[in-house]
Amino acid sequence: MIEIDADIAVIGAGFSGSLIAMLLHRMGLRPVLVDRGSHPRFAVGESSTPVANLILEGLAHRYDLPRIAPLANYASWKRTYPEIVCGLKRGFSYFHHEFGRDFQPRTDRANELLVAASLTNEDADTHWLRSDFDRFLAAEVERMEIPYFDQTSIEQLIPRGDGWELNGRSESLQEAINIRADFMIDASGEGGFLAKTLGIEPHPDNMKTRSRGLFSHFTDVARWGDLYADRGGDRSGHPYPCDDAALHHVFDGGWMWVLPFDNGVTSAGFALDPDRFPRETSGSPETEWATMMDRLPAVAEQFARAKLIVPWRQTGRMQRRLSRSAGPNWVMLPNTAAFHDPLHSTGNTFTLIGIERLMDMFERCWGRPELEGELRKYDALVQKEVEFIDLVVSGSFAGFRQFERMIAMSMFYFATSIFSEEERRAGRVAKGAAFLSADRPELRTALNQAVQDISDPAVSSADFTARITAAIKPFNRVGLCDPLRLNMYPYEFS
Ligand SMILES: Cc1cc2nc3c(=O)[nH]c(=O)nc-3n(C[C@H](O)[C@H](O)[C@H](O)COP(=O)(O)OP(=O)(O)OC[C@H]3O[C@@H](n4cnc5c(N)ncnc54)[C@H](O)[C@@H]3O)c2cc1C
Numbered sequence: 001m002i003e004i005d006a007d008i009a010v011i012g013a014g015f016s017g018s019l020i021a022m023l024l025h026r027m028g029l030r031p032v033l034v035d036r037g038s039h040p041r042f043a044v045g046e047s048s049t050p051v052a053n054l055i056l057e058g059l060a061h062r063y064d065l066p067r068i069a070p071l072a073n074y075a076s077w078k079r080t081y082p083e084i085v086c087g088l089k090r091g092f093s094y095f096h097h098e099f100g101r102d103f104q105p106r107t108d109r110a111n112e113l114l115v116a117a118s119l120t121n122e123d124a125d126t127h128w129l130r131s132d133f134d135r136f137l138a139a140e141v142e143r144m145e146i147p148y149f150d151q152t153s154i155e156q157l158i159p160r161g162d163g164w165e166l167n168g169r170s171e172s173l174q175e176a177i178n179i180r181a182d183f184m185i186d187a188s189g190e191g192g193f194l195a196k197t198l199g200i201e202p203h204p205d206n207m208k209t210r211s212r213g214l215f216s217h218f219t220d221v222a223r224w225g226d227l228y229a230d231r232g233g234d235r236s237g238h239p240y241p242c243d244d245a246a247l248h249h250v251f252d253g254g255w256m257w258v259l260p261f262d263n264g265v266t267s268a269g270f271a272l273d274p275d276r277f278p279r280e281t282s283g284s285p286e287t288e289w290a291t292m293m294d295r296l297p298a299v300a301e302q303f304a305r306a307k308l309i310v311p312w313r314q315t316g317r318m319q320r321r322l323s324r325s326a327g328p329n330w331v332m333l334p335n336t337a338a339f340h341d342p343l344h345s346t347g348n349t350f351t352l353i354g355i356e357r358l359m360d361m362f363e364r365c366w367g368r369p370e371l372e373g374e375l376r377k378y379d380a381l382v383q384k385e386v387e388f389i390d391l392v393v394s395g396s397f398a399g400f401r402q403f404e405r406m407i408a409m410s411m412f413y414f415a416t417s418i419f420s421e422e423e424r425r426a427g428r429v430a431k432g433a434a435f436l437s438a439d440r441p442e443l444r445t446a447l448n449q450a451v452q453d454i455s456d457p458a459v460s461s462a463d464f465t466a467r468i469t470a471a472i473k474p475f476n477r478v479g480l481c482d483p484l485r486l487n488m489y490p491y492e493f494s
């Protein structure tokens with residue numbers, strides 16, 4: 001029998017569980033990390049953002065993790081860890097397609113949106129090849145001699161006084177395991193460890209966003225920028241090469257992500273509205289993929305020679321939201337408490353914001369009665385953030401039909417995330433401030449109104465955009481919604 005006494009048991013050794021275990025260790029606490037699987041393993045959730053990288057860098061410096069810091073930037077990652085595969089992310093690229101029609105670039109760029117997230121490759125964001133990235137972080141956990149048990153299932157969770165007793169079995173060590181911990185952090189994501197063991201119900205409001213996924217990894221995917229130029233598109237007006245990005249192919253009822261890594265592998269997949277594209281009638285993954293390619297001829301050309309290199313994932317509805325994300329001696333990371341959709345790459349940044357907020361809380365309140373109240377505040381803020389992201393993402397889905405409305409709706413995301421980036425760079429953001437300024441009542445009111453307006457034929461697209469332009473004004477530092485920019489937004493910070 002393996003017996004462990006810990007301050008905090010972290011369940012789930014994805015990037016978030018491994019990272020928080022290291023931070024807790026550096027803070028002087030005794031974490032133990034448990035995962036039912038082992039590395040390397042396939043995972044999606046690959047795209048970082050400027051705010052995600054600022055948080056990662058800040059945490060690495062604050063908690064003296066010099067081996068983690070280089071991962072917060074494309075150039076330093078490549079220089080320091082060329083063997084850990086990543087991809088170059090200079091921004092967010094969106095192209096609007098109509099079913100059955102070839103993509104045709106327009107001189108007014110009305111069917112494109114490019115928002116830069118960096119000035120050069122030197123300061124760019126990354127796509128994380130999660131099998132490599134997560135394996136590296138878990139190996140760092142072991143290097144720091146933090147107790148880490150992979151292939152370990154926890155079969156029993158017993159409240160003991162103010163803490164917990166966890167009983168299970170480690171398959172890798174072929175032994176029973178008994179862990180006593182004062183506190184639990186659930187980083188199990190979709191696994192929903194605490195939701196299952198404590199019987200935490202889904203949130204009664206659920207989510208407005210509705211999508212299901214079909215995705216995998218491929219080789220031999222063509223560069224979209226080349227196909228765009230072949231069709232007469234002017235690439236010189238793009239603020240960065242449009243493939244060096246989280247590339248979104250958008251259409252009525254869904255969208256597709258294309259994230260290229262530097263080793264020739266590309267992560268790609270569809271997020272589809274299940275009411276428009278029911279799973280019951282979609283057929284096998286191969287059939288559904290072929291059907292989508294038939295509908296999207298330009299995308300079909302991009303994937304004409306693509307080879308699948310890991311098995312298809314074809315999911316049911318992806319959204320999940322729990323009614324609680326924290327209790328007196330436990331907490332869930334944001335990605336465990338809720339998941340929306342990969343649109344606009346909110347997942348990893350949200351998770352990192354949660355980690356930063358928790359570390360601040362532990363530093364101030366560990367071992368003190370105030371912790372319980374702080375955890376209540378954490379839960380309330382996470383729920384607000386979940387609702388805010390849900391409105392932005394579901395509103396964007398509603399706008400896929402009329403792309404100019406999707407562009408306007410996405411400005412709630414871009415204005416607030418660029419604002420947060422600028423505030424962070426200037427050292428003005430309090431640790432754990434709300435993701436996307438989701439706690440600002442006037443912004444939430446405007447966002448709610450926009451979600452109502454977006455499908456309302458009585459509201460013209462010009463009025464719709466004008467209302468959003470006014471709503472985001474206090475956050476809009478980089479000229480978003482300026483019609484003279486023709487949907488091309490270069491990076492504005494130096
Ligand atoms: C299709 C899709 C695309 C996405 N794309 C993006 C994107 O582009 N950008 C972005 O920011 N976010 C994206 N996300 C969200 C992203 O996946 C998450 O933010 C990210 O994976 C969080 O990582 P994590 O380490 O918290 O959890 P995970 O990567 O889910 O890791 C959870 C770990 O917990 C372990 N586990 C689960 N249950 C148990 C259990 N009972 N006991 C022990 N261990 C357990 C698992 O084995 C796993 O190792 C996407 C999500 C999906 C579904």
